[in-house]
Amino acid sequence: MxxxxxxxxxxxxxxxxxxxxxxxxxxxxxxxxxxxxxxxxxxxxxxxxxxxxxxxxxxxxxxxxxxxxxxxxxxxxxxxxxxxxxxxxxxxxxxxxxxxxxxxxxxxxxxxxxxxxxxxxxxxxxxxxxxxxxxxxDLPYLTSPLRDRELAVLKDIQDFGPTSISDVAQRLQISESSASRYCARLLSDRLIDQTAQGKSKCASVRPSAAVVLSICKKA
CATH class of the missing domain: 3.40.50.11700 (Rossmann fold)
Known part of the structure; x- marks a missing residue:
């Protein structure tokens, strides 16, 4: 329908x-x-x-x-x-x-x-x-404020994506479970897309990510 x-x-x-x-x-x-x-x-x-x-x-x-x-x-x-x-x-x-x-x-x-x-x-x-x-x-979606860790994950995906969540965790020196949790929030806010890549997931940013990161960028 x-x-x-x-x-x-x-x-x-x-x-x-x-x-x-x-x-x-x-x-x-x-x-x-x-x-x-x-x-x-x-x-x-x-x-x-x-x-x-x-x-x-x-x-x-x-x-x-x-x-x-x-x-x-x-x-x-x-x-x-x-x-x-x-x-x-x-x-x-x-x-x-x-x-x-x-x-x-x-x-x-x-x-x-x-x-x-x-x-x-x-x-x-x-x-x-x-x-x-x-x-x-793809209309940018202006999400509710993100925490510093979520912003860091989003910026990392923007810089290195498409990228696996395990690679995100390694670059940011956080656990893979934490990276997965942050990515789940970013996915629900339509800031990233996730696709299956073997047994892992690959993340890439959506247009909204650039808008959010620009707003949150420190002067």
Missing amino acids: KVYVSPLGFDTSHVLSLIVKYGIEAGDGIIMLMSDTRDERADSAFTSVTEMVRTIDAGIAIRRVNLDHRDFSGMVLACIEAIKGTLHDTPGASIIVNLSGGPREILVALTIASLSHAPKIAQFTSYSDVSRQLSEI
Whole structure:
């Protein structure tokens, strides 16, 4: 089960590109974030997407969320509620958030809202108006503060990764069990990826790691 969350303005390409890439079927859903300012072109775009989706299956849930572009904080909260509502109403669904298209104010609000729920979102995408291609992006996740040891492990993986956890432990002169525990925290915060390498695990950093390490870097 998939639920798409995307801004929608006058151009339907940003939303339709999601359907082309990932498909859509009964039980899936689309949440379109739009300005509450009535506009015939925006209404036409919503109708176009709705009619196209209905031809695929009438059981696909379609929801329009109207946002007040004059209330930025309200837009952020509304976007958060749209994501949280999906997590609550359709547990286990893969949420795909499109960070492109629609009014700029809504796009910025959705991006900020997505940062707060990045670990629970299956995929982020962005549709280029230049290349007309949909790309998958790895949105940095701003985690809660890390302890010094966790930061040291993260920095080591950034410097030497992909690397085994045993090598991390050896370089930092800590036990392998401690290194594994720190890596488990970093993995849960989506700062690193882990892959099997024989009987051991190999760690590599995700884009969020560079953001976190930059924030925590001492002047």
